Amino acid sequence: MAVVDYQTEPRPAEIASGDLNINDFAIIVATPNGSGSQTANNTLLRAFFNMGIPVTGKNLFPSNIKGLPTWYSIRLSKDGYQARRHKKDILVAMNPATAQDDLKDLEPGGVCLYPNDSRMELARTDITYYPMPVKELVKNSGVGVDLRDYIANMVYVGVLAHLLGIEIAQIESALSKHFKGKAKAIQVNMGVVNAAVEWSQANLQTPCQFRCEPMAQTAGKLMLDGNTAAALGAVFGGVTVAAWYPITPSTSVIDGLNDYLPRLRMDPETGQPNYAVIQAEDELAAIGMVLGAGWAGARAMTSTSGPGLSLMAEFAGFSYFAEVPAVIWDVMRMGPSTGMPTRTSQGDILSAYFLSHGDTQQVCLLPGSVIECFEFGYLAFDFAERLQTLIIVLSDLDLGMNQWMSDTFEYPEQPLDRGKVLHAEDLKQIESWGRYRDVDGDGIAYRTLPGTNHPNAAYFTRGSGHNADAKYTERSDEWMENLDRLAKKFQTARTILPKPLEMNHENATAGLISYGSNDPAVIEALDRLREQKVNVAYQRIRALPFAAEVGDFLAKYERVYVVENNYNGQMAQLLRMEYPAYAARVVALANCDGLPLTARWITEAVVEQEG
Amino acid sequence: MAVVDYQTEPRPAEIASGDLNINDFAIIVATPNGSGSQTANNTLLRAFFNMGIPVTGKNLFPSNIKGLPTWYSIRLSKDGYQARRHKKDILVAMNPATAQDDLKDLEPGGVCLYPNDSRMELARTDITYYPMPVKELVKNSGVGVDLRDYIANMVYVGVLAHLLGIEIAQIESALSKHFKGKAKAIQVNMGVVNAAVEWSQANLQTPCQFRCEPMAQTAGKLMLDGNTAAALGAVFGGVTVAAWYPITPSTSVIDGLNDYLPRLRMDPETGQPNYAVIQAEDELAAIGMVLGAGWAGARAMTSTSGPGLSLMAEFAGFSYFAEVPAVIWDVMRMGPSTGMPTRTSQGDILSAYFLSHGDTQQVCLLPGSVIECFEFGYLAFDFAERLQTLIIVLSDLDLGMNQWMSDTFEYPEQPLDRGKVLHAEDLKQIESWGRYRDVDGDGIAYRTLPGTNHPNAAYFTRGSGHNADAKYTERSDEWMENLDRLAKKFQTARTILPKPLEMNHENATAGLISYGSNDPAVIEALDRLREQKVNVAYQRIRALPFAAEVGDFLAKYERVYVVENNYNGQMAQLLRMEYPAYAARVVALANCDGLPLTARWITEAVVEQEG
Amino acid sequence: MATTKAPVAKPKINLLGFEQAEYKGGPSTLCPGCGHDSISSRIVSVCFELGIQPYQMAKFSGIGCSSKTPAYFLGRSHGFNSVHGRMPSVATGALVANRNLVGLAVSGDGDTGSIGLGQFKHMVRRNVPMIYIIENNGVYGLTKGQFSATADIGQKLKYAGLNELPPIDLCTEAIIGGCTFVARSFAGDPKQVEALLKAAFSHRGMAVIDIISPCVTFNNNEDSTKSYAYGKEHEERLHDMTFVPAREEITVDYAEGEVKPVTMHDGSTVILKKLENAYDPTNRLEALTRLEEARANQEFITGLIYVKPEGAPTIHDMVHMTDQPLTQLPDSKLRPSREALTSVLQDLL
Amino acid sequence: MATTKAPVAKPKINLLGFEQAEYKGGPSTLCPGCGHDSISSRIVSVCFELGIQPYQMAKFSGIGCSSKTPAYFLGRSHGFNSVHGRMPSVATGALVANRNLVGLAVSGDGDTGSIGLGQFKHMVRRNVPMIYIIENNGVYGLTKGQFSATADIGQKLKYAGLNELPPIDLCTEAIIGGCTFVARSFAGDPKQVEALLKAAFSHRGMAVIDIISPCVTFNNNEDSTKSYAYGKEHEERLHDMTFVPAREEITVDYAEGEVKPVTMHDGSTVILKKLENAYDPTNRLEALTRLEEARANQEFITGLIYVKPEGAPTIHDMVHMTDQPLTQLPDSKLRPSREALTSVLQDLL
Numbered sequence A, B: 001m002a003v004v005d006y007q008t009e010p011r012p013a014e015i016a017s018g019d020l021n022i023n024d025f026a027i028i029v030a031t032p033n034g035s036g037s038q039t040a041n042n043t044l045l046r047a048f049f050n051m052g053i054p055v056t057g058k059n060l061f062p063s064n065i066k067g068l069p070t071w072y073s074i075r076l077s078k079d080g081y082q083a084r085r086h087k088k089d090i091l092v093a094m095n096p097a098t099a100q101d102d103l104k105d106l107e108p109g110g111v112c113l114y115p116n117d118s119r120m121e122l123a124r125t126d127i128t129y130y131p132m133p134v135k136e137l138v139k140n141s142g143v144g145v146d147l148r149d150y151i152a153n154m155v156y157v158g159v160l161a162h163l164l165g166i167e168i169a170q171i172e173s174a175l176s177k178h179f180k181g182k183a184k185a186i187q188v189n190m191g192v193v194n195a196a197v198e199w200s201q202a203n204l205q206t207p208c209q210f211r212c213e214p215m216a217q218t219a220g221k222l223m224l225d226g227n228t229a230a231a232l233g234a235v236f237g238g239v240t241v242a243a244w245y246p247i248t249p250s251t252s253v254i255d256g257l258n259d260y261l262p263r264l265r266m267d268p269e270t271g272q273p274n275y276a277v278i279q280a281e282d283e284l285a286a287i288g289m290v291l292g293a294g295w296a297g298a299r300a301m302t303s304t305s306g307p308g309l310s311l312m313a314e315f316a317g318f319s320y321f322a323e324v325p326a327v328i329w330d331v332m333r334m335g336p337s338t339g340m341p342t343r344t345s346q347g348d349i350l351s352a353y354f355l356s357h358g359d360t361q362q363v364c365l366l367p368g369s370v371i372e373c374f375e376f377g378y379l380a381f382d383f384a385e386r387l388q389t390l391i392i393v394l395s396d397l398d399l400g401m402n403q404w405m406s407d408t409f410e411y412p413e414q415p416l417d418r419g420k421v422l423h424a425e426d427l428k429q430i431e432s433w434g435r436y437r438d439v440d441g442d443g444i445a446y447r448t449l450p451g452t453n454h455p456n457a458a459y460f461t462r463g464s465g466h467n468a469d470a471k472y473t474e475r476s477d478e479w480m481e482n483l484d485r486l487a488k489k490f491q492t493a494r495t496i497l498p499k500p501l502e503m504n505h506e507n508a509t510a511g512l513i514s515y516g517s518n519d520p521a522v523i524e525a526l527d528r529l530r531e532q533k534v535n536v537a538y539q540r541i542r543a544l545p546f547a548a549e550v551g552d553f554l555a556k557y558e559r560v561y562v563v564e565n566n567y568n569g570q571m572a573q574l575l576r577m578e579y580p581a582y583a584a585r586v587v588a589l590a591n592c593d594g595l596p597l598t599a600r601w602i603t604e605a606v607v608e609q610e611g
Numbered sequence C, D: 001m002a003t004t005k006a007p008v009a010k011p012k013i014n015l016l017g018f019e020q021a022e023y024k025g026g027p028s029t030l031c032p033g034c035g036h037d038s039i040s041s042r043i044v045s046v047c048f049e050l051g052i053q054p055y056q057m058a059k060f061s062g063i064g065c066s067s068k069t070p071a072y073f074l075g076r077s078h079g080f081n082s083v084h085g086r087m088p089s090v091a092t093g094a095l096v097a098n099r100n101l102v103g104l105a106v107s108g109d110g111d112t113g114s115i116g117l118g119q120f121k122h123m124v125r126r127n128v129p130m131i132y133i134i135e136n137n138g139v140y141g142l143t144k145g146q147f148s149a150t151a152d153i154g155q156k157l158k159y160a161g162l163n164e165l166p167p168i169d170l171c172t173e174a175i176i177g178g179c180t181f182v183a184r185s186f187a188g189d190p191k192q193v194e195a196l197l198k199a200a201f202s203h204r205g206m207a208v209i210d211i212i213s214p215c216v217t218f219n220n221n222e223d224s225t226k227s228y229a230y231g232k233e234h235e236e237r238l239h240d241m242t243f244v245p246a247r248e249e250i251t252v253d254y255a256e257g258e259v260k261p262v263t264m265h266d267g268s269t270v271i272l273k274k275l276e277n278a279y280d281p282t283n284r285l286e287a288l289t290r291l292e293e294a295r296a297n298q299e300f301i302t303g304l305i306y307v308k309p310e311g312a313p314t315i316h317d318m319v320h321m322t323d324q325p326l327t328q329l330p331d332s333k334l335r336p337s338r339e340a341l342t343s344v345l346q347d348l349l
């Protein structure tokens, strides 16, 4: 391969003498959407992972199929931090349209790689630039014209491999995983990588201050997104009916089901599916199917995002009042209305909790990691059937669609909780039965399933007023009795849902509450705060309605920061509402720019008030 | 007319000697639904009204067309109280199916009229019973068989006229109004009334302790329901497009439009309607039409109730975010899901305020009287166009469908507020224009209407991310700028919406907040409380988001009772949420049994804590 | 001393040993004379006569007077009175969850034709195997008399005024949507309603029966095509129908060529006695044409308008689900093994 | 000294004096080669050529790649990019509010056929006067390739797998619903798309044009009936079309009997040159039959499938509204007088 022209790197002196940064930096790859950078980015991510370095990957993509800007960021963190980094260290500027802005987001002393034919203005002088001969390397690769655009991205993989010291074997193994062992594809891509490495070795002699070195921090860990974990959880939770309508960023929950169900849930006897996944005509139909199936006794779920959640409001109230188990995975995205469908946010907290008219309140789960996506994937069904009501799992785009490093998943130790169901044999034992009688004092009544072979099994399910025996009523006393029981059931929910998790700092002077995908940023921020001698105790809420522990935590601190990724500080609002005695302690720290929260933002926001 | 058999009245001695009650009692008429008692009840109501006695009428009807129990209650109150009375004084027991229960709801010393062929058990001994020869009187009336069921109800009108001393001329005038002067109908009905009076005169000599006497308290007052008032308000507010889907108890808002629009809004030039009322195929379509019309520049509205409101959630968020004026009259009814569709409640406060996903918050109006239904009927359009957003007017079944005595309506003094609209002439004057630019610093931008004859008029309305110039964006900075402006606009709303009204008691030791149709019960309760030396100041909230005065009121009292007609104490929750500093003062007094609140319940609830 | 007791007449029982009472529901709260009540009675007798296991039946409805009726029949069967216009999705979910359930849905013209048109059409498309009855009265009964989407154009109602919108023909909609059993009948024609219902129970796939069912309170004026008087006067049966269950021998006796027997999927037979025309309900294009003509000429045709006797693949076929109802799978089939988890996690390491 | 300047070629202008550029929109962000972009171009040229006043136009869409396109044409016209599947109601409201607006809607097969089917059908029923284009690619483009309700039965897609549901034919749905202008075309047939668009602008009432518009990213395999290759190979035009505006004389020259001229409501003429068969698009039953046959034989017919040249009463007629757009009524016509209030209150005293 011919050594190509090489443009001088404008490298300021002070950086040249800077310290080496090992395994603690963030890379951002900017490309136009649809240009096939996914393979390259996944390969990098995997290679780092294979080297044992804690790493996460986040995709920032437009609501568009081809052409608009997209970014992929990879964060290496020897300390295991997984949150978004505010600024990046290394930019791979494959998209001239955004290059100028992208440059601004680099930390001083950062590095920028770019195709040498891109006419980007090298505006910053505190950056090291590496022009890459992308065109030439691709041309020389011998790959057909139709594939060239795709493999062009492998050039930066090779250059980065050289600069950062990524093990070539790990790149190869990552590619092999990506292409599921298809030799031809691996070979073509490795060809370009190797060529880029060779070129770099020949042309880029100055050592780069960012280096990766093997660690042992990823052994036994998984790398995946929350939606896939959720799907896997649902599969192990015995989902039998999934009805859905496509919507970003929830679609990959169903994609996950369609991946894993055929593999894991074919009937051993008939070889046929032990499940049904139905694409509905819209979200009203999807939730309707889920309610029908849940009523019939299936473990049924849907997944959606904000606009779909809004469309499900009427049926959500039906589920609450007629007490039909159902599960909605709401993978939250940005904004009122259509908003920014490919940006993350936690803006559906209030609308989910109060989903539907007329004194409805819904049970919500708030997974904060891919492990919890897996666990809540099956637990959601247990809660839905135990409580005989809708469970809304509030995940978000960041947790759901980005790549997270995770401890491995434990096999669920508890058997499925199918809740209070009377079968024909049970009915034979008991004298009388009323669908909405509070026999056990926990507000949860017994139900029967259609098709139960007993003359007393049947009852009539309705969203209108009914008494304890499921008969139609418009009587105030019967109505009140039923509402009181529903309220009692809601109290029961508080006691059985996942408890909040706490990290208490000795000498904590304030508390911090957060939830969901903010967890990694908070954990990192707590370390930064401690460095600044600000000691804050942390509680992560995992379910609504609040467990008693939430009140206990509020009771302990005079100031409690509620960190969340939405505009109105919705969890803070809920806390004030539910804990009037402590309402004044609640300090909302809310941010809503479409991006995951960063430790830096949280740290600064807390220090401003606490420091 | 033959004097018919007369059954002895079991009249306990202690009551016989009781005081006379003049113009201060409540009558309840119990009938099976669809038995045509409406004419009789309206006649009674009108007759009292014509006699100058303050009176209200409430219809308690089932979700059924014929057969299920229905009740009509008429309250005479010389002091002008209009709230529901907890117990009743006079029962007209036309429905054997409920007679036993109905009897229980009488005050001791009450009176019960019943058809003498009804085999009702006269269970209570502290009641005076009057059997009425309904069958006989009707048979002798000479009315054809097909109409007998209907006019049978006129018997109790006649008997009551005799017992209570209702002026026959006023009954006749009421019937004349009811039948719009149709002589035949008036005559047939008066025939039965007169026969019943004659029979009573002959047979019921013991004077009744309940009497009505002419007063002068209704001169110049109106008698109507809130939905009709709302419709009239909308007509005078210039509604041009109303799209709706039938649902109890909101349907009569549209009925009102269909009554008044043809009378008041035919084009003087073409003689054709200056409006369009469209029955949509469902609520999603209704609100969609309203948004389309509002966007085009029409004053557009819909009316609905809980289930419909839930279905409108997605579009509601669109209106908020794309800033399209729209008006929803949500006439609230009881319950989660279908609930009790013909019972009143105020259960949609939270779901309306947070209607839609993703950080949406909606502007709501809370009319508390028929006058306010009229006023908010036109003001809602002013606010919708001024604020360029959805206005949800939260009325309820009690206010909307029951008959209230009201001061007369004033003609709106302010001209229509069409908000910030740039016409072709304006565009000629200005250099550049951006649909979402905050020119005036109030968060409200300028809009143009389709069809504006200027090359710069057009812009593209979307629910997805847009910048100040209405161009598509996914940029965090532009997104945040827009959300900040929307938040500012929401703050502006606080300053222009109807302020809360206050009734301050000197030496008040506590505050009381309420809203909507609870007002009459609260006013009455305040008098009762004062009698018990409990002095409470009262603020009635009329809009969301809260005006500054709400916070001021909370600041003043250590305990503030929030009285409302729903299960979860939703306004109390909102107050705690919005005023953390005072959250602990908020005491929720919520009741939710399907019936309007009573002064007695409020009084007792406050005394229990305050007394 | 022995006395001879008069023998108590044994109540009639069906094949399953059930009395007709077992198929009844609660007392109706509809207006006396409402067409819907007579359809409820038809459902009771047909289910009794056919010997359908009531515990295996599932009733579905939306909201409306019509949608209330499942409370008034089959009290031994579970029922789901859902929300307005969205019952099709609920029924779909339930019948996918438990494929053994025998589904029977009752809806109104408003519930199906106005708010529910989208879900109805998509349910037809999915061919959810069940009977779907529309109790069609041209108005919204429960909300007191507004026009529904099936109301006649040019009709006047006291309350609702003049209707200027053309009616939707739900039979045409069903056929176009691929439904393989589409019928129309009249609540005042009990014999035909029963024959159609019986045939529908034998159909493989979704069976739509649009029954004109007068609303005596809001739409029973003689000039309304949805009134008893109009129906009685104008009903034009496409054929006389007799249903012969698979287990019975066909004994009906007709002259050669006069009848058309249609053998259903389960071996039962519908015998159609040709009337004025030689209508062939197995020809989709003919069915559409006949409906289109009836529309143009304002005829009120009733009978089995279209049937594909062998049915068509149902949603159960399309999702290829296992034979055991999903709701009856044991937990061991619901949760894959510990090893399965280990194996899938391997890919994510 | 005089120099001769080379004459600058004057840009072509239309009747209203506008250049074609005035009809363009923002740059498209769709995939290069997407069928939708070519339809946008057709809209631009037709509006330019017909001399439609852009400020009087209103564009409507739902959500999807197709629904994004109104941002890419007619930048001088207001546009309302609404929510998924519910654009028909928005357009209805806007066009009722301002009857002078010239409405043009663009939707997708998912937006119209899946989530939006109910609203679509009800809009057809209301005959809202506007052009409704469906950019039909058989998939959900924007959400990356799931099957829509118009996808072929038996089709396989890499991402979505096998489709076992029968397709909905939106032309049939429109005709059954009472639409008086129903056409089908192909994005790869610009001449026909333009002729149909022009005719649609002359129609009185709702005009539905279902245009097969290939999704090059998710559904352009040769075996898909929604691909360019398939379309080019299988398109069967029912006729060749020429549109002659009312203001122009008909000069097209055809042999007697070979053409069928259809005179539209506004006096313009659509000249249909008969091709293989003598198809009469003014016969509703024939249209339905032809569509039904095409469905059975898997033919891809294009052209003006059904038209009632005189149109039908529109929603404007049905509500009997005044001629002046409701949005342009002066406040004096919006708020009745003080005396009017006094008079109505009289009844309530």
Ligand SMILES: Cc1ncc(C[n+]2csc(CCOP(=O)(O)OP(=O)(O)O)c2C)c(N)n1
Pocket (backbone or CB within 6 Å): B245, B246, B247, B248, B283, B307, B308, B311, C063, C064, C065, C066, C067, C083, C084, C107, C108, C109, C110, C111, C112, C135, C137, C139, C140, C141, C142, C143, C148, C215
């Ligand atoms: C979402 C929603 N909108 C409106 C209603 C009010 N509503 C109840 S029944 C009904 C119409 C029923 O008409 P139809 O289906 O024809 O039944 P019918 O009463 O005529 O038998 C309406 C509009 C409702 N229950 N839910």
Ligand SMILES: Cc1ncc(C[n+]2csc(CCOP(=O)(O)OP(=O)(O)O)c2C)c(N)n1
Pocket (backbone or CB within 6 Å): A245, A246, A247, A248, A283, A307, A308, A311, D063, D064, D065, D066, D067, D083, D084, D107, D108, D109, D110, D111, D112, D135, D137, D139, D140, D141, D142, D143, D148, D215
């Ligand atoms: C309520 C709601 N549900 C789902 C979505 C996600 N979504 C956006 S576009 C789309 C499908 C669009 O398909 P189609 O109308 O065929 O347009 P195309 O992209 O193929 O042109 C879906 C499901 C949404 N935006 N809103």
Ligand code: SF4
Pocket (backbone or CB within 6 Å): B065, B066, C029, C030, C031, C033, C034, C035, C036, C065, C066, C137, C141, C142, C214, C215, C216, C217, C218
């Ligand atoms: S209102 Fe009409 S549809 Fe409803 S029960 Fe009465 S007659 Fe039947």
Ligand code: SF4
Pocket (backbone or CB within 6 Å): A065, A066, D029, D030, D031, D033, D034, D035, D036, D065, D066, D137, D141, D142, D214, D215, D216, D217, D218
């Ligand atoms: S994904 Fe398909 S429909 Fe969407 S822009 Fe690309 S080619 Fe067009």
Ligand SMILES: [Mg+2]
Pocket (backbone or CB within 6 Å): C064, C108, C109, C110, C135, C136, C137, C138, C139, C140, C141, C148
């Ligand atoms: Mg009906």
Ligand SMILES: [Mg+2]
Pocket (backbone or CB within 6 Å): D064, D108, D109, D110, D135, D136, D137, D138, D139, D140, D141, D148
């Ligand atoms: Mg599409």
